[in-house]
Amino acid sequence: MADIILFNKPFEVLSQFTDERTQNPRSTLAEWIKMPGYYPAGRLDYDSEGLLLLTNHGPLQHRIASPRNKMPKTYWVQVEGDISGVAIDNLSRGVNLKDGPTRPAKVRRMTPPKLWQRTPPVRHRETVPTSWIELTISEGRNRQVRRMTAAVGYPTLRLVRYQIGDWTLDKLQPGEFRMEQVHLPDAPASPSKQGRRPGPRSTKARRPNRRSASK
Template identity: 80%
Template structure:
């Protein structure tokens, strides 16, 4: 049995509890997560938003974060320009990056999702349209999604991680989280729990949901 936190990380927040930069420190998880012993299982870039998993169980943390397990991660990316079918096909087949070709991915065009406003907002240019894609990858290279979309000619303007394995954001808003139980060994997934609202940044504990980790 292990506990896991599903957190909707806001824009420009570090995926850790401290900032090593001595001057002008950035926002960290400590402003929202008041649960000693929990650590992020993997990371999400400072300028990306969405699902971040934290756990108090070391083996589970390693299992989620290790690239060897190839746990799929799904992102919603707003890109500059009206992305072409050829670019979608190229993303699906794999893209050549400086550190080598990426694995094949699942890519598709996406209708603009109903999302919370970002602060500051994405820059808007009257003469240049934007479009949304959904991209599922099984790697964890540094800034991989942004590099992939740029490589096919459509720079990423906004990036939200929606899913990790069988866990999704659900109805979580930025700064909200929910806690679930994970049963080891594996068994079918349970339904997600209700979110904690962290407007006061001191959420009250609610009864965790039970869930099992799928391979």
């Protein structure tokens, strides 16, 4: 068995425990996760929100984070503009980026999800509509989702990662986490019903007074 933390990373928090900046340091996981020995299995951009997995088990960390395993990741994406069916089809087939074409993705238009209020909120323009899509990819290039939506003409305004493999945010609010146990070594990297521990606990991470953060 291996322990894993499912953490809802807030907006403008680094997915690491330290910041290389000495002036105006940014918020890090150290303000939220007070359990030594756990490290992120993959990353989530500073300006993105949602599911981040951490574990104290090295092989499991590698299996989750390694691009070779092609673990699917699902994002809820708010884009600028009323996204067209053509754009969704293009995203589904894969788009050409500067570092090469992306793999085909699963994409669907979705109604605006019921999410927490982001601080600061997404910019609002009366004359420009927005729309939401659910996008599932199996690769992890730098800022890939944002680059994909921009490539089809719809810049990303808000990006929330909802799912990695079989793990989901469920009802976690920003700054909250829950722990689960994963059966190893024969189980796949994502948990099965047999590999999950019944009744996972949710924890509200307490944080100290944060200093002003800047990008």
